[in-house]
Amino acid sequence: MPTLSSRTFRSAAPAVLAGMAVLALSLTACGSAAVSGGADISNGDAAPVSNGAAQIAVSVEKVEGEDQCVPDFASAPAGPVTFNVSNKNASSVSEVELLSDKRILGERENVIPGLKAVSFTVTLTGGNYQLYCPGATTEYKPFTVTGAAADSASNGIGDLLKEGTDGYANYVSGQVDSLVVAVAALRKAVDSGDVPASQRAYADARSFFERIEPVAESFPDLDPALDLRVADVEPGSKWTGFHPLERDLFEAKAITAGSKALAAGIVKNVGTLKTLSAELESDAAYQPEELANGASGLLEEVQSSKITGEEEAYSKLDLLDFAANIEGSQQAFEYLKPALVEIDATLTQQISSKFDTVNAALEGYKDPAALGGYKAYTDELKATDAAKLTALIQSLQAPLARIAEKVATV
């Protein structure tokens, strides 16, 4: 499952430093290195500058029967560089990227035979880069930038990503704080023996958890303790968390001493979640690719347990969880967006527009009179709408799943 894993979260802080160091090394050390492997490029001179940017035309085409990427210049002066990419007839290539080491600095997808040329602009400091054309016979072509090398590892995109992960950490902490309050209210209602009030408190608490579920899942003991569904309970082991309480409140509609113990357990485990997520924030441990994978992972959750109606089998609050998963996914995406739009503006726009479509569709399921504010996800509603919802989410997940690679720091 492409969700945040505890291993990557916990080891994240040192990895940031290590990753930065490698990047710094590659940018500075390579700046003085000799150009190599550029012999197959037609022109060794630096590209001409016009409109404030060096202009490189990259033709994707068949050369002696093989699909190749052919740039007209292999070198450019430091500063803005525009790559104008067109695909004449090479059906195995559909994207072109500019890389520094493995890091994507800019790219265009949908470089398809027969379509108009597309372009992307990146601002480059002196050093060695690679033009990457996945699928071409020669996939990597060296590209050299002459002039001043970077004096630090951080380029503009790195700063934007750092701001994004910091912002997301803060968002998670805010959701957890609200969850702490909501589960305290849930416990109070359960302790009072008031079933309708407990049902309302249950519905109120769920969204805060579902928005940040990938973070909870990254702690291997915490997510099962809080959110295990009945089908996932190991025979003979104890079932705890939200869902056995859901069964008491919505199926049995009776509060027992067991229900009260479950509520108390939820409060305790949410307290632990608060401690752990606060550590993640203070350690600046979130990586951009984890946000991206978390955003996609939440859509996987929607498909595998909400649309199937397995998540809230007793309360039928699946659409509430659905909306919370989408919101959490979109938040992670929004924090990456300022950097992502620099890397791949078209894809960023496509994902934004797909989120708009999904949110507009969700509007149709709102019901202010219903518990949680969304229609109950009954078997009847599932029968008529599940396939539609699946298609809706798949069309969002397809582009969203691809952003981790683009923002990856390692």
Add this chain to the structure above:
Amino acid sequence: MATSPDPLPDVSRRKFFSRSAAVAGAGGLALGAAGAAAVAATAAAAPLSDVELMAERGHLSYPFYGEHQSGIETPPQDHLVFTAFEVTATTATELQLLLAKWSAAMAELTAGNPVGKVEPSREHGIPVDTGEATDMGPQGLTLTLGFGPSLFDSRFGLEKFKPVDFADLPAMAGESLNPAFTGGDLCIQACSNDPQVAYHAVRNLARIARASVTTKWTVLGFGRASAGANQTTPRNLMGFKDGTRNVLGGDELAEHVWVGDEAGQAWMAGGSYLVARKIHMLIETWDEDTIGDQHSIFGRTKKEGAPLSGEKEHDTPDFHAVADGAPVIPADSHIALVAHENNGGTKILRRGYNFTDGLDSVGRLDAGLFFLSFQKNPEHFVALQRKLGASDRLNEYIRHVGSGVFAVPGGLPAAGSYYGKEFFD
């Protein structure tokens, strides 16, 4: 992709090249005829090992570019995956991108290549190709694209590109169509000698398009039920030979299958119209019918497949032959109703497959014929089906449950072109 290693033994490929020279030219093959024909043509040579035979089959490929799309006159391969799609994209630009991406991907797939990286180099990369056909070769894969009448509504501004008189098929007698197996804005007919290669192709094309289309319905055909050029006639699930008098090639294609300028659309030149009918057979009741009745329902014998007026499969039926005061071939038998002699010369190219979906909701075998035909005018199919629906004795044992009609554009001339390009220029 040019960089992918060729997993199939080269030694066998070379053999295949030389062996297939004996049958070159048959059916417009890229590498030669099907393995069986090649082997037959060189029976004197040393027998091939199983691995070599599999490699021969794997290497079979048909050209993707040409005057007509492959998968029409191509001798039917063993397996089919047919899928109809609804376009969910809302702009013409998205549709254009989809068609360009599909065209490029189809060129790769039919050459036996993945549509992108199976194993990306970066850890956070998502595999572009799903991988289940890796190292299997093209296996004779053809991918045939069609446009449904609904594509030409107002959504994408394509009204003016709609071929003359192109519309959904009219309601006909003998139908109980299920909307879940009917219609579609686009269709892809994937045929291959390996079912996984065909499935992989459609799966990946659907995945490439996930942001702009949804899959409306799909049928998996597990055995061809029509004969093409140089093929023996296969049998449908009723046990009868199907497609004995099919359109096989030559002048008949121009006369009955390929569209010229009558569609009023340049993009349809060299194209055809595809009709798809999912026909559920009431197999259990058919199985308990007498052989005499089965013969008179089809108008042919079961084992040989001869017309009741003759002795051999390919004997020309004599619809005027009379015995004991009655036609030898009953007038309401299947072959009498559809024969070109009795329909003003109308012929259609049939390219159907047997299918099964397990059991139906009332416990019967859910199986039958996925009828596919290509004709230069959908009206030709309609005229024949109207007759069948009204009086075919076979109707007691079949139900038409799914239906679609699609305009199949002409072939792409070369790399760099894509289906529907004319819509967006």
